[in-house]
Every structure is written in structure tokens, then in C-alpha cells.
Amino acid sequence: MQRIHIIGGGLAGFTAAITAAESGALVTVHEAHHTLGGRARTADGPYRTNEGPHALYRRGPHWTWLEQRNLLGPTTPVPPLEATRLRFRHRGTLRRTPPLALLRLSRRNAAQASVATDFRTWATARIGEEGARAAAHYAAVALFHHDPGSLSAAFVQERLHRAGALPPEARYPIGGWAQLIDRMAARAWNLSVRIETATRIDRTALHALARTGPVVVATSLDSARTLLDDPALSWASGRTALIDLALRTRRGDAFAVCDLDAPGWIERFSAQDRTLAPDGQQLLQGQFPLAPDASRATGIARAEELLDLGFPGWRERTVWRSESLAAGRTGAVDHPGTTWRDRPAIDRGNGVYLAGDQVAAPGVLSEVSFNSGMEAALLAVTATEHRTTPGHGAPATEHRTSPGSPLDLKRT
Structure with a gap:
């Protein structure tokens, strides 16, 4: 029986591994690092940080998939008392409530928004220029983009609608996202998936693997572009x-504190999960999108402005601090006239498939990784049933799906 090889031990990789193994396939996961998780890693030590603010959206398809397999583990919502302490910077001052126009727009279903028009133009026609600007900046918590108003209206509105849902959809795995990865890895192991860490796959090794069975490349798009030597693998x-x-x-x-004057968000994650920091301390994580020519220092300066407003005396109370820059590691964004279907196809031909958060699969944030991981696995399993000569697969097709796959459901 042919073996399915999965390159990358993150959310997309383990979703693909579990899906393929549940179908009866032989599966190996190849992870370049000594630890699993990819961008879902949680830092060791007293401060259990993720790579930027992370949350699971409860109504997403991956929530049901994880719940059915008992992989969710303990999660927590924002405590009701803490929810009353959400603050907004608007017109330079801190407010307890967002503009009414923003609330009105967040209730609209994304299907009512235009794919072809940018969000700024579409929203301005409905709630005015100031409300449209605030709505775009609020949606940035699920976009990580410096100019949300320039993106497709349908794309931004979907994220605005999900981020502004009541009751809130966001849930947080207790102990950080590494706990979720550990449960997924244990599930894969129990399904006889072979897991190899500290195994870096280059082009030569990938071609060798492809001769023994289908390959799912579940890495960042930048890494996949280099690994497959395919300049077409690119998306904003x-x-x-x-x-x-x-x-x-x-x-x-x-x-x-949500910045409505410019894209930015900083959150006290230990408010919902006390295991993330030692007793007597609070763990904060923030993200501040930057234009292509802006420096990291510019974003950190904006973060400090929000800290001054929402966390008085924070400088004197700081016991630990870390800063970083994430470039091309925060998921896909769709410009006017494009949707997820226009992103790099999952099926690359010759038995090679892509999974990750920048490929042709629907969803918000990590949901894209889950959906693409499932789809890639289903295609790989189907390929093992039809390939008669090792290394020769079906020709590439645009966004091909298997019957009953999650992408089929999104199209009906």
C-alpha cells in the first residue's frame, strides 16, 4: 500500500494526517523542527505565549471536526466580567463602546457584501466614511493587514461579522495552542501515523518521497514555493x-484594547486562562499591522500608545517583554475581485497537494488550514487508489474536490 507523506507538523499537517489515517492510509509526518506545532507552537517557560494573538472560532467547521474526535480539550470563552472591560480607542480617546455604525455593519451577513468592491467603498455607502474606517480597523483583529479598507468587501465583512458576533465566538485552549497540537499528535500516533521530527525535506528528498506515494506540503506558502520550485505559489x-x-x-x-483609529489590538490573555503566567502577573499579547515600508518600531510605538490608555503604569509593572515581526505568516488576504478560490490550488498535480492558511480553501484564520488539510488528505487518499505507477499521479485540476469534502459543502 502506498504511503502518504505530509511535510509539516502544524495544524494543517496533523489535520491531513488524521484525515488520511482515518481513511485507512499509511501516513508519515515530516517536521523540520524538534518540536511540533508550526505557528501553533506555545512557548515554554513561565509565559505561555503563542505567535501572536490566537483564538478558535466556535462556529467554524474545524470546531465540529475537533469536537467529534475529542481533540478540543478544555477551552474557555472570555469571562463575562472581562467582556465588559473591552475598550476602544476612537478619535484619540478610550471608549467603552464602539460607534453605533460599526455595530450595525457587523450584524450584516458577509453574503451581502461585494467581492468586486473594496471594503472602504462598500461600507462608506452604508454607514458613512468614519464608520467604515472604524469597522475596517476593528476587523483587522482577524486580518493582520495594515489597510483592511483596501481589501475585498466580502472578505473583510466575513471577518467583521465573525469577530463581532454575539455571544462571542472566540474560544481559547487552556494552556495554549500547544495543548491542541499535542492532542492531535496523540490521535495521529494512535492511528499508526509515523511522526518524524528534526527531518528537513529539500527538493531532492521531496522527489524521492513522491515516488513512493502522494505528498501533502503543509508548510507556509513561502516554504512551499521554495520546496516545489514554483514561483506561482504566491498570495498576499x-x-x-x-x-x-x-x-x-x-x-x-x-x-x-481595540484601536479604531488605526489597525491594532492588544489583549490580556491571562484573563481567560490563568495558566499562561505566574501568580500575580498578567500576560498581554498584541498585534499591530504595518505597511510594507514601515519599521517594526513604528508598530511597537503604536502598541505603547494603546498600553498607556488601557494599562496605566504598565512600564513600571513590566517584568518581561518580547517583540517580533511576522511577515507573510498571518494568513491570506483577498483583494477586490478575488476570493479563496483564486488562491494557489490544493492539487498541484503529480501527486503533490498543498495545505495551509494561504491556499484555496474557505474559512477564517486557522479554519483555512483545517479545511485545506482535510481536502488535501482526501485527494491524496483518492490518488493512492488510482495510481498504478509510483510517482505518476492525476494531472493538476483547478480546486478539484472529493465527494463529501468540506469544500463541496461550501459551494452548495
Whole structure:
């Protein structure tokens, strides 16, 4: 029986591995690092940070998939008391409530928005220029992009609608996202998936693997482009300054501060999960999208402005701090006239498939990784049933789906 090889041990990779193994396939996961998780890794040590703010959206398709397999584990919503401490910077001052126009627009279904028009133009016609600007900046929490108003109206509206849902959809795995990865890896192991860490696959090794069975490349799109030597593997993403802070606890701190004057968000993650920081301390994580020519320092300066508003005396209370820059690592963004179907196809031909958060699969944030991982696995399993000569697969097709796959459901 042919073996399916999966390159990358993150969310997309383990979704693909579990899906393929449940179909009866022999599967090997190849992870270049010593630890699993990809961008879902959680830092070791007293401060359990993720790579930027992370949350699962409860109504997404991956939530049901994880729940059915008992992989979710303990998760927590935002506590009701903390939800009352969400603050908004608008017109330079801190407010307890967002503009009414933003609330009205967030209730609209994404299907009502235009694919061909940019969000700024579409939203301005409905709630005015100021409301449209605030709505675009609020949606940036799920976009990681410096100019949300320039993106497709349908794309931004879907994220605005999900981020502004009541009750909130966001759920947080207790102990960080590494706990979720550990459960997925254990599930894969119990399904006899072979997991090889510290195994870096180059082009030569990939060609060798492809001669023994289908290959699912579940890496970042940049890594996939190099690995497959395919310049066409490209899609727009964000560029974002990330800041992590541990502060000594003080009563009255905001739960989160959303910047409506410019894209930016900072959240006290230990408010919902006390395991993320030592007793007496609070863990904050923030993201501040940057234009292509802006420096990381520019984003950090904006973060400090929000900290001054929502967390008085934060400088004197800081016990630990970390800063970084995420470029092309925050998922796909769709410009006017494009949808997820226009992104790089999952089926690359010759038994090679893509999975990740920048490929042709629907969903918000990590949902794209889950959906593409499932689809790639189904295609790979189908390929093992039809390939009679190792290394020769079906020709590439545009966004081909298998019957009953998650992408089929999205099209009906």
C-alpha cells in the first residue's frame, strides 16, 4: 500500500494526517523542527505565549471536526466580567463602546457584501466614511493587514461579522495552542501515523518521497514555493509587529484594547486562562499591522500608545517583554475581485497537494488550514487508489474536490 507523506507538523499537517489515517492510509509526518506545532507552537517557560494573538472560532467547521474526535480539550470563552472591560480607542480617546455604525455593519451577513468592491467603498455607502474606517480597523483583529479598507468587501465583512458576533465566538485552549497540537499528535500516533521530527525535506528528498506515494506540503506558502520550485505559489498576506508583555497584576486593567483609529489590538490573555503566567502577573499579547515600508518600531510605538490608555503604569509593572515581526505568516488576504478560490490550488498535480492558511480553501484564520488539510488528505487518499505507477499521479485540476469534502459543502 502506498504511503502518504505530509511535510509539516502544524495544524494543517496533523489535520491531513488524521484525515488520511482515518481513511485507512499509511501516513508519515515530516517536521523540520524538534518540536511540533508550526505557528501553533506555545512557548515554554513561565509565559505561555503563542505567535501572536490566537483564538478558535466556535462556529467554524474545524470546531465540529475537533469536537467529534475529542481533540478540543478544555477551552474557555472570555469571562463575562472581562467582556465588559473591552475598550476602544476612537478619535484619540478610550471608549467603552464602539460607534453605533460599526455595530450595525457587523450584524450584516458577509453574503451581502461585494467581492468586486473594496471594503472602504462598500461600507462608506452604508454607514458613512468614519464608520467604515472604524469597522475596517476593528476587523483587522482577524486580518493582520495594515489597510483592511483596501481589501475585498466580502472578505473583510466575513471577518467583521465573525469577530463581532454575539455571544462571542472566540474560544481559547487552556494552556495554549500547544495543548491542541499535542492532542492531535496523540490521535495521529494512535492511528499508526509515523511522526518524524528534526527531518528537513529539500527538493531532492521531496522527489524521492513522491515516488513512493502522494505528498501533502503543509508548510507556509513561502516554504512551499521554495520546496516545489514554483514561483506561482504566491498570495498576499499581512506584515505585523507583535508584542508580548508580562505585567504585575493591577485591578482595573482593560481586558483588551481595540484601536479604531488605526489597525491594532492588544489583549490580556491571562484573563481567560490563568495558566499562561505566574501568580500575580498578567500576560498581554498584541498585534499591530504595518505597511510594507514601515519599521517594526513604528508598530511597537503604536502598541505603547494603546498600553498607556488601557494599562496605566504598565512600564513600571513590566517584568518581561518580547517583540517580533511576522511577515507573510498571518494568513491570506483577498483583494477586490478575488476570493479563496483564486488562491494557489490544493492539487498541484503529480501527486503533490498543498495545505495551509494561504491556499484555496474557505474559512477564517486557522479554519483555512483545517479545511485545506482535510481536502488535501482526501485527494491524496483518492490518488493512492488510482495510481498504478509510483510517482505518476492525476494531472493538476483547478480546486478539484472529493465527494463529501468540506469544500463541496461550501459551494452548495
